[in-house]
Each structure stands twice: as C-alpha cells, then as structure tokens.
Amino acid sequence: xxxxxxxxNTPLYNALDDLGFEHPTPIQSEAFSVxxxxxxxxxxxxxxxxxxxxxxxxxxRNLKFSKQDNPRVLVLVPTRELVVQVVNEIEKLSKYxxxxxxxxxxxxxxxxxxxxxAEGLDIIVATPGRLYDLAVSRVLQLKSIQKLVIDExxxxxDLGFRHQLMNIFDILPERRQNIMFSATMTKDVDDLIKNxxxxxxxxxxxxxxxxxxxxxxxxxxxxxxxxxxxxxxHLLNDDQTYSRVLIFVAFKRMADRLxxxxxxxxxxxxxxxxxxxxxxxxxxxxxxxxxGEHRILIxxxxxxxxxxxxxxxxxxxxxxPEYPENYMHRIGRTGRxxxxxxxxxxxxxxEDLHREAIQSLMKxxxxxxxxxxxxxxxxxxIEEERPQIKEHYNPIKQRDEDxxxxxxxxxxxxxxxxxxxxxxxxxxxxxxxxxxTRGDKNYNRKKKRRK
Numbered sequence: 001x002x003x004x005x006x007x008x009n010t011p012l013y014n015a016l017d018d019l020g021f022e023h024p025t026p027i028q029s030e031a032f033s034v035x036x037x038x039x040x041x042x043x044x045x046x047x048x049x050x051x052x053x054x055x056x057x058x059x060x061r062n063l064k065f066s067k068q069d070n071p072r073v074l075v076l077v078p079t080r081e082l083v084v085q086v087v088n089e090i091e092k093l094s095k096y097x098x099x100x101x102x103x104x105x106x107x108x109x110x111x112x113x114x115x116x117x118a119e120g121l122d123i124i125v126a127t128p129g130r131l132y133d134l135a136v137s138r139v140l141q142l143k144s145i146q147k148l149v150i151d152e153x154x155x156x157x158d159l160g161f162r163h164q165l166m167n168i169f170d171i172l173p174e175r176r177q178n179i180m181f182s183a184t185m186t187k188d189v190d191d192l193i194k195n196x197x198x199x200x201x202x203x204x205x206x207x208x209x210x211x212x213x214x215x216x217x218x219x220x221x222x223x224x225x226x227x228x229x230x231x232x233x234h235l236l237n238d239d240q241t242y243s244r245v246l247i248f249v250a251f252k253r254m255a256d257r258l259x260x261x262x263x264x265x266x267x268x269x270x271x272x273x274x275x276x277x278x279x280x281x282x283x284x285x286x287x288x289x290x291x292g293e294h295r296i297l298i299x300x301x302x303x304x305x306x307x308x309x310x311x312x313x314x315x316x317x318x319x320x321p322e323y324p325e326n327y328m329h330r331i332g333r334t335g336r337x338x339x340x341x342x343x344x345x346x347x348x349x350x351e352d353l354h355r356e357a358i359q360s361l362m363k364x365x366x367x368x369x370x371x372x373x374x375x376x377x378x379x380x381x382i383e384e385e386r387p388q389i390k391e392h393y394n395p396i397k398q399r400d401e402d403x404x405x406x407x408x409x410x411x412x413x414x415x416x417x418x419x420x421x422x423x424x425x426x427x428x429x430x431x432x433x434x435x436x437t438r439g440d441k442n443y444n445r446k447k448k449r450r451k
Contacts, residue, residue, distance in 0.1 A: 001024060001029055003016050003021065003022065006057070008061055011096035012060060012061060012093060014096050015095045016093075024050075024053075025049045025050040025053075027043060027045035027054045028050050028053055028057065030203050031043050031054040032058050035054070035179060036061060040179070040198050041177075041180070041202075042180050042193060042202045042203070043055070043182070043202075043203045043204075044181075044182060044185060044202065044205065045203075045205040045206060046206050046210060046211065048212060048308075048337070052085075053093070054181065055151075056089065059073055059149075060094065063099060063123075065098055065099075069118075069120035069141075070144040071102075071121050071145065072122055072123070072145060073122065073146065073147045073149070074142070074149065076126060076127070076128055076131065076156070076165075077126075077151045077152060078155040078156045078161065079155075080105040080106070081273075082152065083103040083105045083126065084103060084283065085307060087102075087125050089308075099122040100120060100122045100123070101121065101123045101125070103125045104117075104125075104127075104130050105130050106127060106130045107278075107279045110137075113130070113134065114137065117134060117139050128168060129164055131168060135168070143173055144173075145176055146176055147176065149180070150179070151180075151182075152182060153180050153182055154184050154185075154186050154188070155302070157186070157188040157189065157192070165192075178196065178197050180200075184209055184325040209325070210362065211328065211331060211332075212341070214339065214340055215335040215342070216342050216343070217366045218344050218367050218369050219347060219355065219369065220345070220346050220368075220371060221371070222348060222371065223348060224381055224385055225385060227376070229261050231346065231371065231372075232262065233265050234372055234374065234375055235316075236296065241313070242313060243313050244311055245295060245297070245315075246314070246315050246316070246334070247297070247298045247299070247316045248299060248300070248316070248317050248318060248319075249318045249319060252276050255300055256272065258298055258318060259272040262296060262298070270296045270298065271289055271294045271297050272297070272299070273285045273286065273297070273300075274299065274302075286307065289309065301321065310336070311339070312341070313334065314334060314341075314342045315330055315334045315341070315342070316343075316344045317344065319346065320348075320354040320355050320358070321354060324354075324361040324362075325361070328361070330343075331343040
C-alpha cells in the first residue's frame, strides 16, 4: 500500500514526496479513514510507528481555509520538547497548505505567546498547563475547537496533569471530535476514555505493551552504579557500533552524576537533558545529538517521551524502570521507521522484580548476557545504594526525656503585647511622643475658631 491509495489531496501528496515517504505505516493506513470520519478515536500502536502523521494527515486533509482568529484543532502533549517536535511535523506536512500553526508551552514568556495567539491561528499544539493559562486570560478562545488530539495521554496522567485536563475539557465545546493515540493503555487512560469519549472506535495495530520486532533487546546483571559505569565505558569505546546512544536514568541527580562520569571518559561527546535544565539548554542538547555533534545523550523518562530522533543505534537503560510502560517508551526511541534498533537493560539485584514485570507486559524474555571478563566489579557504593542502618537501641544516644525543654522565664514588660481589639495608634503615639495636632484638621479648625 502507498500513500496514493489514501484519499489525500495534492498539497499533501507533494509534501510527502518532498519528504521521500511512499508507504504508510500500519497505524497510518488503518487510522486514516476512521479519523477522517469524525468519530472519536483511540489508537494503540508501538512507539516509533508514525502516530503523529496518523492523526495529522486526515485532519489536514479536511481542514478548510479560514480567516477566523480562533483555532479549530487542539493537540495536547506532555512536554515542551514534544510540542516543538509536533509543530515541526505539522509544518512539514503543511508546506503547500495555507494554515497557521503555533506551539505554546511553559517556561517561556507568556506575553510573547499571547501576542502570537492574538494574530490568529488554525492549529495549536500545547502542554496542558500553558494552554489553560492562556485560556483563563481570555486571550485564547477555545469555542471554535472542532478536533481535540491527546498524544501520550498516559504520560500526562503520570505527570499529574489530570486536574488540568479536566479543566480544559470543561471549557471546550461539547460538539468536537476526540482523538487519542498512545503506545500503552493503563487504567487511568481507560477511565478517561469512558468519561469523555463518545462511543470511540479503537484502532489497535499491536497489543498494548508489544515491542517492535526490529529492536534487539539485551540485559546485563550488574551489581552497582560504578560497575555500570565500567560496563558503559567498555561498550562506548566502540564508537563505530555505538555511534548514537541514548541513555535513560531514573532521576535528575543521577543524570547529572552520570554525565560528569562519562564526560571525563569521553570528553566533548556527551550531553544531558532533564527538567532542571533551561529550555534553551535542552533544545540545544537535542539539536547537537540529532545532528551528530554529540553521540551520547543522557535523559530522564519525562524529557525523552515522544522524541523522534533519527538513527539512534542504541537505547541503554542505566536503571530498570519501576513501571514497565516506561521501558516500552524508552526502547521505542530506537528502531524507528522500521530501521534496526538495539536496547540494553542494566539490572541490579534490587531491580529484578522490575525486569520480571517488563517481561510479563511484553510476554517475552529479554536475552541475558554475561558481563565481559574485562569489566572491573566495583565494591564502592553511591549514597542511594548504601544500606540504611537503623539503631534499635543506643544507650549513649540522647533520649526524648533528656531533650532540652521550653524556656519558662517571664517576658520583659516591654515585650508583652496587649490586644487592644483594633488599631493601637494612640498607644504608638504615646510611645514615640508624636504631636497630637499633626495632621488633625478638626483640631486646627477648633483652634482657629477660638482665636
């Protein structure tokens, strides 16, 4: 099947030709007619199968030219980076279409975004928080929204955006088409669909949690952090094989710690993104990684959700994620557009249960590799790995009854405050000996009359 078999128009065909795309992915071909019909849609497909084009092609096909100022299509995504990426994808498809697209997100000047909104637009791509702020300020009017797209909705709910999503649903027009695409289906997502979607039609290319067949998965049992770093050094020394590597870590402090370690081993080859970095720093890191200036990118789960970076050779899970859905999103960064991808999972003894949960979700085992003999097994532990010593009884340690108690001395007279039941201006006047006649117009009038 080719894109010519879909009922597209000439501007879209020309844009696809310029991009060099001939054959739609399964989710793109299956979802086109359903989204174009105007029904509520729930799409389930693996990460990296072109879900953005799956919903934007039919939307752009039916989006008529209009001079109205208010947007007609709203796309909600969880992160700023994903806003930038989706806007770029829409602009690629809209090369020969006269429409106006705007991306808005937090962390930047809202007044600049208000000015851009006031100039008029057709499609707005936004994070939930900034969209709601613009709507509450009355600069952005959502009364003309015809199609609502929620991308990576499971991530939004994980990040605590549920309350903001409910507020946005309340101010959107009731008559609209709801479109949702995701790689995993959780209970929270299912509840959202039941409450706000009207008889949605499900387009499911693969069972939720099914990995792509073109991603080779390996796993190593590694005892601790420093041994993991030693293993990374061994693997990354082969810069021909590991030419573009995305490394996932659990939290921001770990990302900075690992960046410092790898930057010492591979100077000028590493970059890092997490939510404590400025927006410009994050976008610059992604750009440098995408263009090949740096071959190693260290990221937390939230930052790299939905990022579409070409030719990532390996995704390395420095830790085993607690939630198996996060693992599915991580490995989906490689093997995109049907290319060969590789995933490596590093697991400590404490993380074994997490690996079992991942294998249970995928309904397959991850191939386990032995550590190379040249890897030094470190005995040093970082703070998070050290055992927490709990003292059951320590006779030397001060007991609660021996702790110093409150002071019982009486306050000095000048420090005692009396509640006068309102203004105590008179008392302050006495204390500071201010003249009673200053500013007292009534007193001055009486004085003049006496004269």
